[in-house]
Amino acid sequence: MARKFNFYAGPSTLPLPVLEELQAELVDYKGMGLSLVETSHRSKEYDEVHNGAISKVKSLLGLPDNYKVMFIQGGATMQFSMIPMNLLGPGKTSNFINSGAWAKKAIADAKIYGDVEVLYDGKDTNYTTLPDPSSVKTTPSAEYLHITSNETIGGIQWKSFPKTEAPLIADMSSDIMSRPLPVEDFGMIYAGAQKNLGPSGVTLVIMRDDLIAKANQNLGAYLKYATHADSDSLYNTPPVFSIYALGKVLTWIESQGGLAGIEKKNREKAQVVYNAIEAAGGFYKSPVDSAVRSDMNIVFTLADSQLDKEFLAGTAELGMLGLKGHRSVGGFRASLYNAMPLEGAKALAQYMADFAKKHG
Amino acid sequence: MARKFNFYAGPSTLPLPVLEELQAELVDYKGMGLSLVETSHRSKEYDEVHNGAISKVKSLLGLPDNYKVMFIQGGATMQFSMIPMNLLGPGKTSNFINSGAWAKKAIADAKIYGDVEVLYDGKDTNYTTLPDPSSVKTTPSAEYLHITSNETIGGIQWKSFPKTEAPLIADMSSDIMSRPLPVEDFGMIYAGAQKNLGPSGVTLVIMRDDLIAKANQNLGAYLKYATHADSDSLYNTPPVFSIYALGKVLTWIESQGGLAGIEKKNREKAQVVYNAIEAAGGFYKSPVDSAVRSDMNIVFTLADSQLDKEFLAGTAELGMLGLKGHRSVGGFRASLYNAMPLEGAKALAQYMADFAKKHG
Numbered sequence: 095m096a097r098k099f100n101f102y103a104g105p106s107t108l109p110l111p112v113l114e115e116l117q118a119e120l121v122d123y124k125g126m127g128l129s130l131v132e133t134s135h136r137s138k139e140y141d142e143v144h145n146g147a148i149s150k151v152k153s154l155l156g157l158p159d160n161y162k163v164m165f166i167q168g169g170a171t172m173q174f175s176m177i178p179m180n181l182l183g184p185g186k187t188s189n190f191i192n193s194g195a196w197a198k199k200a201i202a203d204a205k206i207y208g209d210v211e212v213l214y215d216g217k218d219t220n221y222t223t224l225p226d227p228s229s230v231k232t233t234p235s236a237e238y239l240h241i242t243s244n245e246t247i248g249g250i251q252w253k254s255f256p257k258t259e260a261p262l263i264a265d266m267s268s269d270i271m272s273r274p275l276p277v278e279d280f281g282m283i284y285a286g287a288q289k290n291l292g293p294s295g296v297t298l299v300i301m302r303d304d305l306i307a308k309a310n311q312n313l314g315a316y317l318k319y320a321t322h323a324d325s326d327s328l329y330n331t332p333p334v335f336s337i338y339a340l341g342k343v344l345t346w347i348e349s350q351g352g353l354a355g356i357e358k359k360n361r362e363k364a365q366v367v368y369n370a371i372e373a374a375g376g377f378y379k380s381p382v383d384s385a386v387r388s389d390m391n392i393v394f395t396l397a398d399s400q401l402d403k404e405f406l407a408g409t410a411e412l413g414m415l416g417l418k419g420h421r422s423v424g425g426f427r428a429s430l431y432n433a434m435p436l437e438g439a440k441a442l443a444q445y446m447a448d449f450a451k452k453h454g
Numbered sequence: 455m456a457r458k459f460n461f462y463a464g465p466s467t468l469p470l471p472v473l474e475e476l477q478a479e480l481v482d483y484k485g486m487g488l489s490l491v492e493t494s495h496r497s498k499e500y501d502e503v504h505n506g507a508i509s510k511v512k513s514l515l516g517l518p519d520n521y522k523v524m525f526i527q528g529g530a531t532m533q534f535s536m537i538p539m540n541l542l543g544p545g546k547t548s549n550f551i552n553s554g555a556w557a558k559k560a561i562a563d564a565k566i567y568g569d570v571e572v573l574y575d576g577k578d579t580n581y582t583t584l585p586d587p588s589s590v591k592t593t594p595s596a597e598y599l600h601i602t603s604n605e606t607i608g609g610i611q612w613k614s615f616p617k618t619e620a621p622l623i624a625d626m627s628s629d630i631m632s633r634p635l636p637v638e639d640f641g642m643i644y645a646g647a648q649k650n651l652g653p654s655g656v657t658l659v660i661m662r663d664d665l666i667a668k669a670n671q672n673l674g675a676y677l678k679y680a681t682h683a684d685s686d687s688l689y690n691t692p693p694v695f696s697i698y699a700l701g702k703v704l705t706w707i708e709s710q711g712g713l714a715g716i717e718k719k720n721r722e723k724a725q726v727v728y729n730a731i732e733a734a735g736g737f738y739k740s741p742v743d744s745a746v747r748s749d750m751n752i753v754f755t756l757a758d759s760q761l762d763k764e765f766l767a768g769t770a771e772l773g774m775l776g777l778k779g780h781r782s783v784g785g786f787r788a789s790l791y792n793a794m795p796l797e798g799a800k801a802l803a804q805y806m807a808d809f810a811k812k813h814g
Contacts, residue, residue, distance in 0.1 A: 098487035102494040105694055113481045113489050120477040121470075127458035127773060129473050131653035131699075134462040134776060167527035167655070168676050171690040175674025203674040288691050293491040295527070295655045295693030314535025314563040316528050330531040331648050333655030334465055335695050339491075413487060416494060 099438035102416030103429045105288040109346045147341035164299040164322040169286040170267045174203035180309035182208025189239040194221035194248035221248045223383035230256035244269035247420045249393030250386045273357035292343045295336035363430045363439035364389040370443035374450035395425035459798035462776030463789045465648040472702045507701035524659040524682040529646045530627045534563035540669035542568025549599040554581035554608035581608045583743035590616035604629035607780045609753030610746045633717035652703045655696035723790045723799035724749040730803035734810035755785035
């Protein structure tokens with residue numbers, strides 16, 4: 095097989111050793127005579143996989159004991175509902191930073207369950223920058239402040255985080271486990287798995303005990319954080335394959351030097367592509383504020399958009415997939431999640447240089 | 455590999471050819487140079503898989519055009535919340551048949567969002583039987599009647615269904631696609647995939663258009679049926695692996711003669727095990743009403759429970775897994791879902807006969 099360089103924004107590239115292990119074990123899991131995906135979620139074999147994944151989340155992030163790790167289905171989109179259902183309600187207020195497409199979806203859902211005060215709206219700059227973290231102050235009545243650590247579509251990323259009076263909640267779907275984190279500064283962190291953690295189908299939710307305890311209990315069982323926290327996410331059948339694969343991805347992250355090691359690699363890959371944009375002297379444009387440009391999703395356009403089609407066709411010929419920009423912003427997007435090898439970033443940069451030279 | 459006979463109640467046995475295909479394709483999907491689980495859910499390759507699965511659900515069930523097929527995360531447990539959130543509300547009433555453990559969970563969640571009137575409660579018979587379908591009449595104000603087509607824990611199954619004034623909603627998690635269905639008699643059918651349809655991580659939801667249209671719109675995006683119906687379940691990232699595997703299981707069901715073919719096989723397997731219970735002259739006991747005994751989950755006890763441990767150890771030695779009864783009822787349970795081969799049922803029946811002879 096000629097493995098492609100996969101720049102999809104999500105579901106996105108996975109470490110090849112993880113895929114190979116999943117493949118080897120798929121029909122017969124460790125000599126059990128059946129697949130892990132056919133095994134009861136109450137079996138000791140699955141228990142080991144499930145609790146192993148929870149332990150790895152804790153150790154990689156250095157989570158204090160007063161945080162719970164949960165695996166919930168429905169993606170970040172489901173969290174956009176669960177958070178306000180659990181923590182807001184009539185007359186209760188939340189604070190939000192509107193940093194772009196994903197923040198907007200979270201805001202829209204929160205408004206159904208309570209009040210929303212937007213502390214910063216990136217609208218005037220077309221969502222190309224973020225506020226200075228030290229300038230962010232929550233309002234006295236706020237139950238929480240919600241931020242989006244990385245905007246997958248806009249290509250901007252918080253480089254450090256506000257220290258706030260109200261609990262800080264972050265949607266980290268597109269940069270979870272890509273760098274070390276000051277976890278104690280957060281009341282809750284959540285992330286759909288399908289960018290940095292594994293295949294789609296599971297959402298990692300990390301929540302401080304006091305928030306779980308104060309949450310609304312008058313909800314259906316699946317919608318209460320307490321249900322998942324109290325059962326170690328085994329209240330009902332979990333998404334076995336997704337959690338099993340996530341555990342293997344976490345083991346792979348450990349092998350890369352943990353979060354500090356992976357951050358170094360991610361910085362290097364992003365630098366290679368941003369350098370290619372800058373080195374071409376205006377042939378490519380990055381719309382975002384360089385102080386907050388994302389290491390995960392590099393958004394760029396061609397100065398001459400008439401060349402877009404040819405540019406994209408050339409990437410496909412060289413085995414680079416998924417570079418078309420999101421339909422809402424156009425242009426191009428290179429997603430360089432944890433599992434993208436440096437060679438992929440270099441291949442793209444080389445192509446960009448060659449293409450600019452040919453047409454420049 | 456010596457493949458085991460896997461009697462787990464869920465996640466449960468899958469057709470071996472499906473597992474083998476998933477394995478073969480896992481690292482490189484049809485020469486794409488990447489796995490399908492790494493592929494954008496907006497790619498043409500995934501689109502084909504996704505819409506192919508929807509089409510197969512429609513054709514296997516012979517669904518009329520006024521029903522939508524949706525793939526939602528969170529299991530049947532999530533539907534226990536979504537149904538009343540969408541279709542009930544303060545002052546609105548639902549009807550339920552309380553047939554056992556799963557019905558109770560659905561009732562508990564519905565009570566949070568509206569009124570519940572239980573038309574039949576199996577409590578007096580310890581949930582070992584069901585009402586005559588023709589006796590079931592919904593109340594004039596009922597928004598719907600909810601039933602559980604097969605109680606996985608209790609081992610009872612509706613053999614035909616009530617024809618009701620109010621829309622009939624059925625949790626079919628443990629017998630979906632195991633037999634032909636009069637789908638027009640239902641307003642909604644839902645089922646977690648992990649028994650008859652594939653690995654865990656996705657719930658099949660089939661809903662009549664008028665129910666989707668009348669549902670509560672004042673809910674977060676993920677919690678509205680309309681969100682999933684209007685986007686063909688691509689509003690956000692779907693659980694790719696689970697849907698991909700489900701599609702392959704549906705193809706396998708087609709190869710077994712569709713629902714009529716699979717029903718014949720399921721009846722035969724169940725008969726083999728029920729016969730083994732009866733043939734041993736009181737050595738084994740089935741607690742359930744024989745008129746509604748389940749073809750999917752055969753619950754039985756030993757007359758002498760002191761032999762339980764030895765019985766179970768003997769099954770393990772012969773490569774039969776997952777026969778321990780649910781912790782809430784004890785004894786034994788043989789789950790004979792679609793993918794259990796007849797040989798598995800026969801091996802169990804033979805063992806039961808041998809064991810009874812040895813100890814009888």
